[in-house]
Amino acid sequence: MSEIAPAEPWIVREVGAPVEEDGELLQGESIFALANGHVGLRGNLEEPHLGGMPGTFLNSLFEERDLQYPEEGYGFPERTQTIVNGPNGKRISLAVDGESFDLRTGEVRRHERVLDLRAGTLTREVEWVSPSGVALWLRTERLVSFVRPSVAAMRYSVRAEAELRIESDLVVDEELPSPREDDPRASAIFQDPFEPVSHDDDQLVCRTRRSNISVAAAVTHTGAEGTISSSPELIRWTTTGRGEITFEKFLAYHWPASDQAVTDRDVAARDGFDTLAAEQREYLDDFWAGADVEVDGDPDIQQAVRFGLFHVLQAGAQAGPHPIPAKGLTGNGYDGHTLWDTETYVLRMLTYTHPGCVGPALKWRHSTLGHARDRARELGLQGAAFPWRTISGPECSGYWPAGTAALHVNADIADAVLRYHAATGDDEFMREAGHELLTETANLWKSVAYTDDEGVAHIAGVTGPDEYTALMDDNIYTNLMAQQNLAAVGVELPLSLPYSERRRVHEQAAGFTRLPEWTFTDHDYPLMLSHHYLNLYRKQVVKQADLVLAMMTRSDAFTPDEKRRNFEYYEARTVRDSSLSAPIQAVLAAELGHLQLAHDYLAEAALLDLRGGGESGGDGLHIAACAGAWIALVMGFGGLRDHDGELSFGPRLPPGLQRLAFHLHWRGASLCVTVKRDSVTYTSDGEVTFRHEGKEVRVRAGEELTFAIDPVDDIPAPPSPRPPRRHTVSS
Amino acid sequence: MSEIAPAEPWIVREVGAPVEEDGELLQGESIFALANGHVGLRGNLEEPHLGGMPGTFLNSLFEERDLQYPEEGYGFPERTQTIVNGPNGKRISLAVDGESFDLRTGEVRRHERVLDLRAGTLTREVEWVSPSGVALWLRTERLVSFVRPSVAAMRYSVRAEAELRIESDLVVDEELPSPREDDPRASAIFQDPFEPVSHDDDQLVCRTRRSNISVAAAVTHTGAEGTISSSPELIRWTTTGRGEITFEKFLAYHWPASDQAVTDRDVAARDGFDTLAAEQREYLDDFWAGADVEVDGDPDIQQAVRFGLFHVLQAGAQAGPHPIPAKGLTGNGYDGHTLWDTETYVLRMLTYTHPGCVGPALKWRHSTLGHARDRARELGLQGAAFPWRTISGPECSGYWPAGTAALHVNADIADAVLRYHAATGDDEFMREAGHELLTETANLWKSVAYTDDEGVAHIAGVTGPDEYTALMDDNIYTNLMAQQNLAAVGVELPLSLPYSERRRVHEQAAGFTRLPEWTFTDHDYPLMLSHHYLNLYRKQVVKQADLVLAMMTRSDAFTPDEKRRNFEYYEARTVRDSSLSAPIQAVLAAELGHLQLAHDYLAEAALLDLRGGGESGGDGLHIAACAGAWIALVMGFGGLRDHDGELSFGPRLPPGLQRLAFHLHWRGASLCVTVKRDSVTYTSDGEVTFRHEGKEVRVRAGEELTFAIDPVDDIPAPPSPRPPRRHTVSS
Incomplete structure (x- = not known):
């Protein structure tokens, strides 16, 4: 169980581990989404398989589908466009002494996520004990750069007295949950929108099947040694070690596909996470200086x-x-x-x-x-x-x-x-x-x-x-x-x-x-x-x-x-x-x-x-x-x-x-x-x-x-069939 | 090419062979449809494979299908009902000296269909010469009994100096043409609505797959010797001879399926086509006596x-x-x-x-x-x-x-x-x-x-x-x-x-x-x-x-x-x-x-x-x-x-x-x-x-x-964006 902590002026904090049953996982993924208007990473947890709705949204990367009408009419749109889940570079699996890090198992001693509105970063800290008793400390940081539209970056640190194995992925066409069919406002979800175009250890290139939009997704890791394998739908960087591992991960997306993805990734990796974070804060400082609202x-x-x-x-x-x-x-x-x-x-x-x-x-x-x-x-x-x-x-x-x-x-x-x-x-x-x-x-x-x-x-x-x-x-x-x-x-x-x-x-x-x-x-x-x-x-x-x-x-x-x-x-x-x-x-x-x-x-x-x-x-x-x-x-x-x-x-x-x-x-x-x-x-x-x-x-x-300002008395609300909840100020 | 002949008071006559290209075949099938409100036989020609839209319509024998909406709304019907083509007993194939009787081949010397509004019958007469030169005379008569709701009957006579082979069918799930997709008013067409339930030489029993309506279709032939074969989707009566063959065919439908189909068929066959035709005329005489409009x-x-x-x-x-x-x-x-x-x-x-x-x-x-x-x-x-x-x-x-x-x-x-x-x-x-x-x-x-x-x-x-x-x-x-x-x-x-x-x-x-x-x-x-x-x-x-x-x-x-x-x-x-x-x-x-x-x-x-x-x-x-x-x-x-x-x-x-x-x-x-x-x-x-x-x-x-009646002058029509065509009385 997780909840959003009491309000802090510049921080949105979630405490506890989000679980899938009651919607808090999905809601948290939205609240903790990072984006710059061009690239968006939903606030999915790094480790796979905990439900939720994976989301890497590249603005206007959509697929088309036909619309069916029980009774056709002139000028009724024949097809629609639906945003698709792009190549996901957020996914990082972790095993300690061969046991998968999974919040549904073992014991979660501490789980906290912090969205820092001035830093423009999402930070996650976890203390977890594996089913066999290994204590683990994990910290991840994430940003989607306001300054470099194509770039997202992560920093991943883990510590445990155990053998650590990390698989850090860039994956195309990961499996998605089924949509809710009972609500007219629910969206279509494409399960398999891409066909592969090319792949190597640096980038995956794929293309939407019908709308024919190509995407180049580049990835690299720094700060630790690893091995890379790639296939048309997956680049996997694997690192192992004992005690502590820290690495940074850099992603860059271009659509339509271009070599600029690898270039942007390289520049970002060369500059490093801290530099990107400093730029991010500077950008936001400027924004808040001209936009802040104090209440x-x-x-x-x-x-x-x-x-x-x-x-x-x-x-x-x-x-x-x-x-x-x-x-x-x-x-x-x-x-x-x-x-x-x-x-x-x-x-x-x-x-x-x-x-x-x-x-x-x-x-x-x-x-x-x-x-x-x-x-x-x-x-x-x-x-x-x-x-x-x-x-x-x-x-x-x-x-x-x-x-x-x-x-x-x-x-x-x-x-x-x-x-x-x-x-x-x-x-x-x-x-x-x-x-x-x-x-x-x-x-x-x-x-x-x-x-x-x-x-x-x-x-x-x-x-x-x-x-x-x-x-x-x-x-x-x-x-x-x-x-x-x-x-x-x-x-x-x-x-x-x-x-x-x-x-x-x-x-x-x-x-x-x-x-x-x-x-x-x-x-x-x-x-x-x-x-x-x-x-x-x-x-x-x-x-x-x-x-x-x-x-x-x-x-x-x-x-x-x-x-x-x-x-x-x-x-x-x-x-x-x-x-x-x-x-x-x-x-x-x-x-x-x-x-x-x-x-x-x-x-x-x-x-x-x-x-x-x-x-x-x-x-x-x-x-x-x-x-x-x-x-x-x-x-x-x-x-x-x-x-x-x-x-x-x-x-x-x-x-x-x-x-x-x-x-x-x-x-x-x-x-x-x-x-x-x-x-x-x-x-x-x-x-x-x-x-x-x-x-x-x-x-x-x-x-x-x-x-x-002349003082005035509050005028009571006129009758409403559905008055808003009376808001009381938290102390 | 066929056309509807100049008007006769009690007769609708088509002269010439209807061909599929210009819609006249479909139109003729509608004009020459016979029905009694319970069972309806579209005016399909007997021989198969000449395009058109086969139709044996049993009132309210429908299949269901889901309706898809681009945007759902409360109370939008989730499914609809579509009438299906029932077991077709109209189909009769003919071969002369091994050549199929087919209006698209050979020479059509005469082709005439007559819908007699007082007799309640559809009669067809054909003179045709096969590609190899065999002259053939064919006459078919058809009725759907106003008096016996479940019953339809045919009489088929053919003459040619040749070996004749006739296959007279009752067929389930015959192949249908594709619907017109460009017109919102077009109907859905089910290609394969039935699953077989049982079959013997007397009747086919089948059932719609989703709406679960069972149908018993019984058939028999009199007036000529033949052999019968049956399968889940077809009863075929085959007769051969030389010179001349005449036979009568009786159909009866019950849905939901019941043994009454065979009984009704037997009674109709025993009474014979002429008796059914006499009843039909009597029923219509009574109708016209109280309903006719003379112009x-x-x-x-x-x-x-x-x-x-x-x-x-x-x-x-x-x-x-x-x-x-x-x-x-x-x-x-x-x-x-x-x-x-x-x-x-x-x-x-x-x-x-x-x-x-x-x-x-x-x-x-x-x-x-x-x-x-x-x-x-x-x-x-x-x-x-x-x-x-x-x-x-x-x-x-x-x-x-x-x-x-x-x-x-x-x-x-x-x-x-x-x-x-x-x-x-x-x-x-x-x-x-x-x-x-x-x-x-x-x-x-x-x-x-x-x-x-x-x-x-x-x-x-x-x-x-x-x-x-x-x-x-x-x-x-x-x-x-x-x-x-x-x-x-x-x-x-x-x-x-x-x-x-x-x-x-x-x-x-x-x-x-x-x-x-x-x-x-x-x-x-x-x-x-x-x-x-x-x-x-x-x-x-x-x-x-x-x-x-x-x-x-x-x-x-x-x-x-x-x-x-x-x-x-x-x-x-x-x-x-x-x-x-x-x-x-x-x-x-x-x-x-x-x-x-x-x-x-x-x-x-x-x-x-x-x-x-x-x-x-x-x-x-x-x-x-x-x-x-x-x-x-x-x-x-x-x-x-x-x-x-x-x-x-x-x-x-x-x-x-x-x-x-x-x-x-x-x-x-x-x-x-x-x-x-x-x-x-x-x-x-x-x-x-x-x-x-x-x-x-x-x-x-x-x-x-x-x-x-005081004589009055006709008042000219007020302006209209689409006036009706001026009707002139044919002499």
Whole structure:
């Protein structure tokens, strides 16, 4: 049994040996995954055969498979893409006096894993006694280099008064467990995706069978003598000794395959693990200096927001020409697909915390414009229709009413472009990709929107963020985001925003407030696993923030009174069956003065994977929820809003927090916002103009601008069918 | 090359040898299919290996297969049912002087097939010269007995100055061609559905592998001496001779398997082919006496409506405890499934032409109530939710927005119950099944309908008959039919009927008239094969009569002026990509005085399979369109309406017809309506009360009631994107 230890500010610590039975092994593999956006190593234990889900994820290394439909339809994707488990260099077997090191046997005296968020390393320490009584001490260290995209490295030290035998592998097509077939959200798993191309003692070259992507995986060991054997699917380095063995292992991956893998490996091996670790820390020091969020008064949240920042960085840092998947490179959930989460959650955070990787992420979208244009034609539309799910660009979504019909993804991409440009002033990006993304998504909306007999413009028959409501007219989120998208290319088109005069609230989509109410007797969430879409779609039941999201992203489009009434109305109908929901609800709750509720939603988002009990993140972390913790803090309690390319703040702390400080990149400067119970202080290393509580202010380098915050009473949460767990601050 | 000869009143004649290349072989197999609702023999030629699609369909003999979804959803059917090709007793091989009789070789001097609609037989005559010059004369006759549900019989006569060798087979699991994979409407085909159970010289017993339905197929031959061999999958009777051979062949099927197959076969063989043929004619004489439709002035329509009546009878006569599939027993289209067509089209016609088989058909629905109740629960509803597609009761539809969401099927079933009871007074049926069907479907609507803030009742998020519009609120057809369903159990619930004040038309569903218009530049019908549902659903484009159907079935709910404006509006937006559409458009066109248009729509429906050019009916006839020809004539030009359990007529002939006469069963009497250009005459063999042009009248046995018809000018057709082909009367 293992558990995540009480929160430490910069450390995530697991104590005890993870065992496979209750999901903690899988969850730990996700939590302790290391990645740099290009290469990802799931937190698998070194020794094989302890269950779990092996994962070496090379961004966009996917295989294709055909999709089967009971009833075909025109434009239904014929095939999909699924991320595959690449050549695994993490596997190291150990035997002491002929007995395999295996946590399920013998006695585990100590087992600890530490993810160091400043060092960017995963360290494991084990004290174990073999069944025949040999005491063993083991320490492993691992990193995936932020600085050298192709490189991962390990250091392995073992000590025992016994004969030691170590087999350190690079293995292709290792056996994987079967997928869970009962859950529609489960991913396909390819058991045998590669065919061998070549092998020697330095590298294995293999190729995916159908998508035809070649991979070169190079490996070497230093610090101990060993013998090497190689076969098409395995390079094995074997060393033996007595007493103590320490060695370092260096991996480098290139896909498509190139000799650069061996070169990168050689350079890394020459420099050594300590050098790589020093570079790693330097990179992270720089990151944290401009991105850290300090939370005084709530150690769990403090740890969780840094954990989230770290994992979002790991997902995006070197994603480079490839996309940022919904699970980063921490698991094969969602088949490794990228969804709208990336632009709406992940890039929102990265724009202010690590803008250098946002341009490449949006350029990846731009690189898929050909697919998006083709798809638009296929849908009878103009411009670009980006996919709901994809790895390399084509639509991979197999259920179109809650996929392809969610055209808002196109406005979300445009929104991310506008935000990135406003925050960085990166005009070159705009020339290369940004303007065309804005133009082509705007062209989509021009062809989707139409004007009715009364001269009112509409968007009919699309699906908004809420996946429990589909194919409706005038989804407000979609309309407002499309309107912004169009405005960015100079087209002013006021689209209909449905409003119920009787209920005095906006309608998520036309007619929504007239639908039958859901009967909330059921606590068997998520509802989609026990209720037919026909039932869900016909009712006023909301999977995730939709209109509430619109009130955050287009805060300017609603009066405070409208926001209050809308929030209350939709709180009573939202079940949060998506991890995308809580962060947004936190933001609006904070804005409307429901400060404890905001704190609770923040905690739900922030602690989902880290302290979720091993349930949800086994197939990869919820990267958008990781970004969501930041969103809840910075946009919720920091009150950051950024529509129209302007920064504004309206900070206010919940009862449980003493202080919140966060850093934002803004046009080359680093702005630090420190919120206390009664004041907020802005400092910067360059000139930044923004609004504080609606009033334009400017802070110059070295200046310190402080404003008082009026104390307010927390407003109790409005009724909800599924209120968040009350978050209590651990002492 | 073969073609259907010019129309004859009671005969469908094909001249020339059908060849496989251009679909005429498949089409002919459907046209010349014989069935009694229980057993169906596709019109395959006797000799094997000439392509085509072998078909021996035993009602509800199906196999199951799993359905695969790219993204699973709760309540998506896990498996479906597909009709299989049963043991084939039609196959007879012939060799003359050692050369196989094969139409693709030698010389075909004469080839003719005749379907006799009064005799209920299919006769084939061939004069053929073998490659080596032997002249051969062949005549085969075939029937599937209306009187003996399990029995089919053949008579085979051949003459040639040569050595003749005949192998007459009963074969299980013969090889079938591959399905067309490019069309979403294509069916699955099981290549090898049976496992053998037992065999002897009298019968083969086999069983479907997964659905586990056993079949006993018995065969015998009389009139010539032969030798029999049998194996698990084949009974072969071989006879040889010189000059002339004539024999009769008798088949009987029971499933689940029972010894009754051999008994039925023995009785049939003892009685002989001529006796069976005499019984057949007697049965049909009786049918035609009460069901015939005479059309003077249009031989093609005259032939076609009788062809339609005959095939609907063949689909329904002995369907008995099983359903009536959309293709009858003429092909494997739609996997052999039953859809709403049965109640809305087929039973509508049969209620007035052959009511004896309507009670059993509705009792079949009743027998599936368990499935329908379970399905309702699964959908979060009460009462019964009957499946969109099924063979034995469970939902088999794999695309729910245009399947399960079309809840109107439940009101259609209730409508058929009400019609049948009104027409027959069959109270025992109501006690056994009818009342419960009405109650349980009404319970469904009670749980679906809801009342909004303004006190208006609605049905949200369902799909009406038009499959190019889905998941809308307040589909008028659904609402009006549900309202009638509820009224039948004493619940008066006025449901919202959306109306556009600006366009002065009813909306097919709420908001429909505000949707973007379709751009009709495309003539690549059906649109669904080249346009995504997302595109179709968002536009004002209608696959098939929907609101127009409501104006027929609930004629009482619209004023004449509303009907006129509605018809014009929807004519401009309806593409008739379903064969269910034209008959209904014919009815409303006739009512509104577009008499030539009505005639054109009638012709489209009536001639679809018979003279459709071998395109559409290869996988089975459109049985609903067969009934549709009757509907277009009797409800269109006869003006029959029957809501509220009352018969009414408003007859009016189109320019091209001189006289229309039809018979209707009504509460034990046979009412004959004879429409001429200037008058209508009602006669009956019993007392019948009805309305003529709105006025209640009564005709007694032997009376002749004649009314003048005011001459009217044909009103030109309103604009349509896809007008029907102008029908010209052949001389």
